[in-house]
Each structure stands twice: as C-alpha cells, then as structure tokens.
Amino acid sequence: IKILVWNCRGIGNTATVRELKQLLVANDFKIVFLCETxxxxNKFSYIRSGxxxxxxxxxxxxxxxxxxVMMW
Incomplete structure (x- = not known):
C-alpha cells in the first residue's frame, strides 16, 4: 500500500490542490494524510471528490x- 503523508501548510490554495492531484495520479497513493490544512x-468533500x-x-x-485530513 502506498501512503502519502504531507504537511501541506494550507490546502485552500488551488495550486496546492492541483499539486496534490498530480501527486496522486503519478504515484497511485491509496491513503493520504494531510496535516496543517x-x-x-466542510471543504474536504470538494477536495476528496476532485x-x-x-x-x-x-x-x-x-x-x-x-x-x-485522511483520505482513502
């Protein structure tokens, strides 16, 4: 199982969300743990679906x- 743990220092920026999506596509992580979001x-349903x-x-x-946040 591939797991990503990332201190993203804020996930409200669209550039950060875009970088997260690129990481997920390139590496096929099954579990993602983000800290310092x-x-x-309530914003994570949008990020999770994206x-x-x-x-x-x-x-x-x-x-x-x-x-x-933890996503799977």
Whole structure:
C-alpha cells in the first residue's frame, strides 16, 4: 500500500490542490494524510471528490492553524 503523508501548510490554495492531484495520479497513493490544512473540514468533500478518493476523515483547523485530513 502506498501512503502519502504531507504537511501541506494550507490546502485552500488551488495550486496546492492541483499539486496534490498530480501527486496522486503519478504515484497511485491509496491513503493520504494531510496535516496543517488550515481550512474547515466542510471543504474536504470538494477536495476528496476532485482527488477521486472514496472516504475522508477531517478535523477542523482552529482559526488559521492546524487541521488534519485522511483520505482513502
């Protein structure tokens, strides 16, 4: 199983989401763990579907710090 763990330092930027999608296509990761997402968990359904992942567990950032997400 290929797993990606990435301190993305904010996933709200479209360039970061685009880079994540490119990583997933190039490497066929089955599990993705992102830390320091800096966004509210309700944004991850959009990101998850764009990355073609089936499941998602997200923990909200507090203000503009923190935030975790695991997608599979």
């Amino acid at each position: 800096k966004v509210h968990s 990355c073609r992942m089936d499941g998602c567990l997200a923990i909200n950032a507090i203000g503009k710090s923190g935030g975790l």
